[in-house]
Amino acid sequence: MSRSTSAGSGGHRREIGVAVIGAGVLGLAVVDSLVRRGVDVVCFDGRVPGSGLSGGLTRTFRHRHDDERHVAMAVDGLAGFREWERRSGRVLVGTEGAVYSGMGPADVKGLALHGVEHRFVEASRQDEVFPGLAPVDGPLLVDPGAGAIRARNTIDALVGWVGDRIVQADIHSVTVPRDGDGVEIQTTEAIYRARHVVIAAGTAVPRLARGVGIDIPLQSRLHVRPHFRIRGYEPGRTRPLPCWVDRAGIWGETVYGSPIGDTGKYVIGLIGAEVDTPFGPDGALPEGSSTLVDAQRIVEYVERALPGLDPEPVGVRVCVMTKLPAGSDALRAWHTDGVTAVAGHNLFKMAPVLGELLADAAQNNELPERLVDAGAGALDAP
Numbered sequence: 291m292s293r294s295t296s297a298g299s300g301g302h303r304r305e306i307g308v309a310v311i312g313a314g315v316l317g318l319a320v321v322d323s324l325v326r327r328g329v330d331v332v333c334f335d336g337r338v339p340g341s342g343l344s345g346g347l348t349r350t351f352r353h354r355h356d357d358e359r360h361v362a363m364a365v366d367g368l369a370g371f372r373e374w375e376r377r378s379g380r381v382l383v384g385t386e387g388a389v390y391s392g393m394g395p396a397d398v399k400g401l402a403l404h405g406v407e408h409r410f411v412e413a414s415r416q417d418e419v420f421p422g423l424a425p426v427d428g429p430l431l432v433d434p435g436a437g438a439i440r441a442r443n444t445i446d447a448l449v450g451w452v453g454d455r456i457v458q459a460d461i462h463s464v465t466v467p468r469d470g471d472g473v474e475i476q477t478t479e480a481i482y483r484a485r486h487v488v489i490a491a492g493t494a495v496p497r498l499a500r501g502v503g504i505d506i507p508l509q510s511r512l513h514v515r516p517h518f519r520i521r522g523y524e525p526g527r528t529r530p531l532p533c534w535v536d537r538a539g540i541w542g543e544t545v546y547g548s549p550i551g552d553t554g555k556y557v558i559g560l561i562g563a564e565v566d567t568p569f570g571p572d573g574a575l576p577e578g579s580s581t582l583v584d585a586q587r588i589v590e591y592v593e594r595a596l597p598g599l600d601p602e603p604v605g606v607r608v609c610v611m612t613k614l615p616a617g618s619d620a621l622r623a624w625h626t627d628g629v630t631a632v633a634g635h636n637l638f639k640m641a642p643v644l645g646e647l648l649a650d651a652a653q654n655n656e657l658p659e660r661l662v663d664a665g666a667g668a669l670d671a672p
């Protein structure tokens with residue numbers, strides 16, 4: 291997998307083809323793609339694979355995005371998930387669909403452009419698409435091809451395919467050495483030189499990319515997601531609840547929701563510019579901050595909006611989320627000679643297609659057209 295150089299380096303310097311930093315869903319997808327192309331690749335992670343931003347059991351797969359390029363990526367992402375399902379023999383994206391409130395014709399332009407099936411359902415027929423939702427006063431948008439991503443199953447499948455390429459090591463830095471011979475990676479286990487480095491290290495992307503002169507304005511925030519029991523749930527008999535995006539805010543909050551596979555549980559989180567607690571530049575939370583406040587807002591939302599759920603939470607996850615200034619669906623890749631970095635939010639659904647595109651970048655030492663926008667390397671949501 292990697293070899294030590296003999297040129298007077300005493301075996302402490304190892305040479306590799308491509309180094310992927312991070313064994314989250316993105317890094318693992320890149321490694322999987324490179325392995326299938328026959329590329330010499332090593333994946334570094336200091337923790338258990340899939341325990342960073344990709345942790346937990348569920349994510350929403352939805353097609354609708356404000357930016358039509360993200361709709362196109364979601365379409366390709368789902369095709370990629372279906373291929374991963376074929377290879378793993380497991381369900382990775384369910385068929386629960388997604389329902390959105392507060393959407394109008396302008397919000398579905400991207401869906402129409404990319405031929406994604408969707409429809410508006412009148413409030414009087416809301417039970418047909420979302421049983422257990424309190425009465426709404428406007429139409430609901432339905433994205434029937436959406437569903438709940440089985441996040442843990444996805445990570446397990448990827449680790450099953452590329453586990454032998456993962457080296458457990460913390461990365462201290464990525465730099466371009468003065469001798470110009472590849473990119474140097476300082477790790478807890480050895481010093482590596484790689485032909486190309488892909489930085490897919492989640493919250494640590496800005497720190498590691500700074501070492502090669504790339505400045506990434508990624509903000510990390512603490513986010514709370516309680517989960518709730520679906521009332522009267524019987525496995526295999528109860529109609530699954532859809533994923534939920536409430537942008538209308540008629541119950542006083544804007545939220546997302548997602549079933550947790552077929553566990554009979556449902557997770558809710560707040561969305562919007564004013565939610566979640568940002569970490570300061572020193573990595574600390576502001577004094578006195580508490581995620582219990584947001585958790586209580588969610589409980590009260592469930593009491594008002596979702597009579598189909600028991601409003602007493604059965605558990606809670608407190609997670610870190612990352613966000614670029616351009617918004618919650620913003621995604622961007624950066625490139626400099628020998629190094630490609632990726633950051634954004636809501637990227638789980640895009641992992642199969644981003645894995646291929648970042649593998650292209652590593653092989654060709656340039657960003658593929660699809661990750662480039664107006665020469666800035668940006669693909670940001672408006």
Ligand SMILES: Cc1cc2nc3c(=O)[nH]c(=O)nc-3n(C[C@H](O)[C@H](O)[C@H](O)COP(=O)(O)OP(=O)(O)OC[C@H]3O[C@@H](n4cnc5c(N)ncnc54)[C@H](O)[C@@H]3O)c2cc1C
Nearest residue numbers: 312314315316336342343344350461492494636637638639
């Ligand atoms: C609460 C929550 C809800 C979300 N909801 C959705 C959703 O509904 N739909 C959707 O598509 N996406 C969603 N997302 C976003 C999605 O989960 C992330 O965009 C995606 O998982 C990012 O994966 P990643 O591989 O880039 O990062 P990560 O999973 O964080 O992987 C990075 C890895 O790098 C490792 N690492 C970091 N620093 C170092 C270092 N110095 N040395 C070695 N290893 C290092 C970490 O240990 C980690 O394993 C959500 C995220 C959160 C947190």
